[in-house]
Amino acid sequence: MKVKGLTNKERVFAEQNSNIISEFLVSHHCDYEESYGDAAIGFIRAIKFCFRFSSFTKEQFADIAELFMEEALTEQLSPLEIINLDDVVEESYCMDENEITEQTVEIAAEQFMKMKLVEHLLMTAAPSEKRIMELIYAGVPNTQILYSQGISQEEYESILSNIRSRACIAA
Numbered sequence: 001m002k003v004k005g006l007t008n009k010e011r012v013f014a015e016q017n018s019n020i021i022s023e024f025l026v027s028h029h030c031d032y033e034e035s036y037g038d039a040a041i042g043f044i045r046a047i048k049f050c051f052r053f054s055s056f057t058k059e060q061f062a063d064i065a066e067l068f069m070e071e072a073l074t075e076q077l078s079p080l081e082i083i084n085l086d087d088v089v090e091e092s093y094c095m096d097e098n099e100i101t102e103q104t105v106e107i108a109a110e111q112f113m114k115m116k117l118v119e120h121l122l123m124t125a126a127p128s129e130k131r132i133m134e135l136i137y138a139g140v141p142n143t144q145i146l147y148s149q150g151i152s153q154e155e156y157e158s159i160l161s162n163i164r165s166r167a168c169i170a171a
Contacts, residue, residue, distance in 0.1 A: 049105060
């Protein structure tokens with residue numbers, strides 16, 4: 001993936017928060033020398049991702065950076081031209097053949113928000129709601145859900161309505 005170099009504002013932010021990489025590696029019991037480059041790539045991706053939005057908190061960035069670093073550590077990456085933040089050049093560095101586009105960033109943001117919404121719904125759901133969400137996610141037809149859960153169509157609609165209303169509040 002080809003990524004444009006960091007802007008001056010992004011570079012300053014990266015330098016001020018580069019300790020997040022080390023903290024991540026320590027908390028995940030990773031070999032520092034072996035994993036730093038991949039984690040740094042995830043960190044840079046997180047910076048580029050977050051700076052696409054007008055504002056974000058340091059806590060939000062730390063959460064997003066962790067997700068990007070975890071993903072970078074599990075990817076099968078091609079040989080890289082950079083392995084730490086100091087080697088980022090003005091224009092670009094190559095990670096593979098694809099380019100990050102505005103659509104790619106929008107898709108990533110949408111997936112991230114969906115994941116956070118699902119986490120919120122599962123944390124706040126009653127056990128019966130969790131079972132129904134799992135069955136819906138598994139693609140089980142509504143009639144089978146009604147039968148397996150021993151509920152009426154009205155109860156089912158009420159549960160779905162509750163889930164939707166919490167989803168709207170969370171979103």
